[in-house]
Amino acid sequence: MAQQAQSPSDFEGRPLVFRNATVISVDPTIGTLVGADVLVVDQLISAVGQRLIVPDGTLEIDASGGVLMPGMIDTHRHMYQTAMRGFGADWTLTDYFYFYYVNHGSKFRPQDVYAGNLLAAIESVDSGVTTTLDWSHGLQTTDHADAALDALERVPARFVFSYGNLAGAPQDWSTDPAFKAFVNRRLGHTTDMLSFGMSFDVPGDPEFPERAAFEVARELGVPISTHSGAWGATGDAGILLMAEHGFLTDQVTHVHVGSLSPDSYHRIAASGASASLATESEQNAGQGYPPSFRLREYGIPISLSIDTSVWWSADMFSAMRSTLNADRAREHLIAHEKKETVTSNILRADDVIRFATAGGARAIHQDESLGRITVGRKADLVLIKNDASPTMFPILNPEGHVVFQAGKGDIHTVVINGKVLKYDGKLLLHDLVAEAQAAIAETVDYLESAVGAADWEASRHPSKVEVPITINPYQWTEFSESEAGRIS
Ligand SMILES: [Zn+2]
Structure with missing residues (x-):
C-alpha cells in the first residue's frame, strides 16, 4: 500500500507515484491527461495512467489540483553572472558590454564564478529547470573553469558545461594546452547529468580565425553554442563563414538569431541546427525582434x-x-497597420511549453524525450501545485495556466533523474542555500570594492536621455482659458 511522504529521507531509493495530476506530457502519443498518475521507479518514468497499481513501499505525492509537466530546459545561461542578480535592470547592450568586457566582469575571481554558478544551479532546481546549459564565458583561466564546474557538481541537476572565455579569442583559449589539460582532467567521463560543450561567437573576420576553435570542438566531439544574428555584434558574415568552412552543422546551436538575412535563416534551417530564444533579452537588449515568427x-x-x-x-x-507576448504583439501591430484585427493567434500556450521542454532537449543535442513525460525515459518532472494560492484554481486550460497564471512560487515538487530535490515547496538541498548566500555576500563585497564605489553606482544607474512630452493641445487650451479668466 502506498504511503504518504514525510521527510526527504523517505524518498531515497523508493518508487514514487504522483497521484491524480493533470499531466502535460509533451509526448504526442500521450497528450494532456486529467486525473492521471505517474510512477517513477529508480531513475525512470515507469508508468503513466489512471489509478496505477504501484509496487509495495511506493511513496505517494498527492498531485490533485496540480499540473505535472516535464522538467524545463534552459539552453543558454551565463550562470556566473547570477552573482550580481538584478544589478543591470536598466542597462542597454552597450552598458552590458562595458560592464563585462571592460569593467566589472574582468574582476571576477574563481571564487566569484563559483558563487554565481552555485546560486544559479540551486535556482534552476528551485524554479523547475532540470537541465541548464551554462554558457560559461567568464573563464579567464582554467582555475575559473575548475571553480565553475565545482559549483555545478555540488547540485544534483543536469548541466551542460559550455566552456567560453570572453577575455580571450576562441582560437587562443581553445588551443591553449591548459584548456586541453582541463578537459582531460575534468571532462573525460561526462554522464547524462553533466555534458560538455564550447561557447564562442563568430563576429565575421574574413580570415575566419575561429576555425581553430571549431576544429578543437570537432576533435573533442562536443557541440558549440554561439550568439548569432545579435544586432551590432554578429550577423550574416559569421553564418556565411561557418557555412563556407564546413562548420555550420547541427552541432551548433544559435542563440538570439534575431537579425539575419533570409539566406542565413535558410542556411541554419538546412544545417538542422536549433535556435535558443532569450525573449526578454532580445526585447531589452535589441539583438533583434524576438524571432519566433522568423524561426x-x-x-x-x-x-x-x-x-x-x-x-x-x-x-x-x-x-x-x-x-508568447512578443509573438502576438507583433501580429497585432502588423494587423493594425493594415487596418485589420487578429482573429486567430498563431503561437499557442502548448507551443511555448514544448519550446521550454522537448525543444530544449533537442537544442542541447539530446533526444526530445528528455523533455517529455514518456515511459521508459529518465524522470525529470515538475509538479506545479499550490493549494494556498487563489491563482491555482480553477485549472480549466492546463497549458494556458502554466504559461499565464502559474509562477515559480507555485512549484511544489521537482524530480531530477528520479531523485526528489524539492518537495512541498521546499528545496531538499541541505545547507547549500546558506553556503551560496555566504559566498555571494563575499563576492558582492569584493566586487564593489574592486570596482570602486563611484563606478559601482554609475554602472547601476546608467545615464538617461530625457524624452520630451508631446505638446497636448487640449491641456494647452484649458490652461489658456483658465489663465485668461484669471487675468480678466
Ligand atoms: Zn548570451
Whole structure:
C-alpha cells in the first residue's frame, strides 16, 4: 500500500507515484491527461495512467489540483553572472558590454564564478529547470573553469558545461594546452547529468580565425553554442563563414538569431541546427525582434533560454510568457497597420511549453524525450501545485495556466533523474542555500570594492536621455482659458 511522504529521507531509493495530476506530457502519443498518475521507479518514468497499481513501499505525492509537466530546459545561461542578480535592470547592450568586457566582469575571481554558478544551479532546481546549459564565458583561466564546474557538481541537476572565455579569442583559449589539460582532467567521463560543450561567437573576420576553435570542438566531439544574428555584434558574415568552412552543422546551436538575412535563416534551417530564444533579452537588449515568427517561417526548431539574471527574470515561466507576448504583439501591430484585427493567434500556450521542454532537449543535442513525460525515459518532472494560492484554481486550460497564471512560487515538487530535490515547496538541498548566500555576500563585497564605489553606482544607474512630452493641445487650451479668466 502506498504511503504518504514525510521527510526527504523517505524518498531515497523508493518508487514514487504522483497521484491524480493533470499531466502535460509533451509526448504526442500521450497528450494532456486529467486525473492521471505517474510512477517513477529508480531513475525512470515507469508508468503513466489512471489509478496505477504501484509496487509495495511506493511513496505517494498527492498531485490533485496540480499540473505535472516535464522538467524545463534552459539552453543558454551565463550562470556566473547570477552573482550580481538584478544589478543591470536598466542597462542597454552597450552598458552590458562595458560592464563585462571592460569593467566589472574582468574582476571576477574563481571564487566569484563559483558563487554565481552555485546560486544559479540551486535556482534552476528551485524554479523547475532540470537541465541548464551554462554558457560559461567568464573563464579567464582554467582555475575559473575548475571553480565553475565545482559549483555545478555540488547540485544534483543536469548541466551542460559550455566552456567560453570572453577575455580571450576562441582560437587562443581553445588551443591553449591548459584548456586541453582541463578537459582531460575534468571532462573525460561526462554522464547524462553533466555534458560538455564550447561557447564562442563568430563576429565575421574574413580570415575566419575561429576555425581553430571549431576544429578543437570537432576533435573533442562536443557541440558549440554561439550568439548569432545579435544586432551590432554578429550577423550574416559569421553564418556565411561557418557555412563556407564546413562548420555550420547541427552541432551548433544559435542563440538570439534575431537579425539575419533570409539566406542565413535558410542556411541554419538546412544545417538542422536549433535556435535558443532569450525573449526578454532580445526585447531589452535589441539583438533583434524576438524571432519566433522568423524561426517558424523558416522551419528552425526553437528552444528557450534565460540568458542572464544580472538583467532579467531568471525563470522559464517568464521566458514562455514573454515569447508568447512578443509573438502576438507583433501580429497585432502588423494587423493594425493594415487596418485589420487578429482573429486567430498563431503561437499557442502548448507551443511555448514544448519550446521550454522537448525543444530544449533537442537544442542541447539530446533526444526530445528528455523533455517529455514518456515511459521508459529518465524522470525529470515538475509538479506545479499550490493549494494556498487563489491563482491555482480553477485549472480549466492546463497549458494556458502554466504559461499565464502559474509562477515559480507555485512549484511544489521537482524530480531530477528520479531523485526528489524539492518537495512541498521546499528545496531538499541541505545547507547549500546558506553556503551560496555566504559566498555571494563575499563576492558582492569584493566586487564593489574592486570596482570602486563611484563606478559601482554609475554602472547601476546608467545615464538617461530625457524624452520630451508631446505638446497636448487640449491641456494647452484649458490652461489658456483658465489663465485668461484669471487675468480678466
Ligand atoms: Zn548570451
